[in-house]
Amino acid sequence: MTRITAWRRHPLARYAVLILALALVGMVYTAFVQASRPADAALASGKLDDVAAGKSLFEVHCASCHGMNAQGTSTGPTLIGVGAAAVDFQMSTGRMPASNPGAQAPRKPMAGWVTPDKIRQIGAFVQSLGGGPQVPGKEQVDPALGDAGKGGELFRANCIQCHNWAGAGGALTQGKYAPNLNQATPTQIYEAMATGPQAMPVFNDTTITPEEKRSMIAYITQVREQKDPGGFGLGRIGPVTEGLVGWIVGITALVLASIWITAKKRQKS
Numbered sequence: 001m002t003r004i005t006a007w008r009r010h011p012l013a014r015y016a017v018l019i020l021a022l023a024l025v026g027m028v029y030t031a032f033v034q035a036s037r038p039a040d041a042a043l044a045s046g047k048l049d050d051v052a053a054g055k056s057l058f059e060v061h062c063a064s065c066h067g068m069n070a071q072g073t074s075t076g077p078t079l080i081g082v083g084a085a086a087v088d089f090q091m092s093t094g095r096m097p098a099s100n101p102g103a104q105a106p107r108k109p110m111a112g113w114v115t116p117d118k119i120r121q122i123g124a125f126v127q128s129l130g131g132g133p134q135v136p137g138k139e140q141v142d143p144a145l146g147d148a149g150k151g152g153e154l155f156r157a158n159c160i161q162c163h164n165w166a167g168a169g170g171a172l173t174q175g176k177y178a179p180n181l182n183q184a185t186p187t188q189i190y191e192a193m194a195t196g197p198q199a200m201p202v203f204n205d206t207t208i209t210p211e212e213k214r215s216m217i218a219y220i221t222q223v224r225e226q227k228d229p230g231g232f233g234l235g236r237i238g239p240v241t242e243g244l245v246g247w248i249v250g251i252t253a254l255v256l257a258s259i260w261i262t263a264k265k266r267q268k269s
């Protein structure tokens with residue numbers, strides 16, 4: 001009994017107990033994650049075979065930048081925890097595989113070997129590594145089920161600073177830019193909000209709920225079809241281009257008017 005009391009009073013006793021507790025928590029967490037991975041992968045892809053096929057594709061086409069275990073390298077970020085939605089967005093828009101390193105990967109046609117099935121398989125593999133946002137279902141991104149009016153309010157509050165009121169995009173700092181949304185599908189718009197690609201912040205379901213995301217998709221797809229009542233929309237970029245065109249047209253008109261008036265006066269004299 002005396003020995004136990006003395007041990008409890010030892011100055012290092014509390015640290016030993018803390019270390020043991022942390023080790024126990026770590027072992028329990030590891031066991032839980034390992035047990036949940038197969039189910040998570042099955043939920044993401046529908047087939048456990050997709051994980052194995054996706055792993056093979058990943059090792060051939062993606063590991064050179066992201067590492068054999070998707071842990072990340074000096075040329076590519078870690079993919080652990082990004083989810084299948086990030087894979088689907090990056091690959092379906094042609095941003096990945098990246099052809100040239102730069103400040104931002106541009107949208108381009110998909111690589112020749114990329115197909116929807118292969119995107120799904122690589123997404124299932126990445127999903128199995130650490131979870132993350134999954135590819136949304138059709139109902140989640142159906143513009144007909146959203147409220148375009150509410151979506152417009154949310155878009156103007158959260159997105160207009162970078163993407164412009166009509167989703168035309170715009171320049172950012174350090175060579176980056178907010179892309180034009182006219183080519184993005186409803187699924188890609190949802191995935192971008194859920195995963196925050198490149199310079200875009202992540203809008204999780206706590207910040208913007210799935211219903212609100214669907215309403216924003218309804219607004220973005222609806223505004224594409226709106227006609228410009230004033231005539232030529234000038235790319236819908238805003239007052240910068242409008243002012244530039246106005247200045248150039250105005251100055252040109254003044255110069256031409258001056259030349260015409262001068263020519264008339266010379267004829268009279």
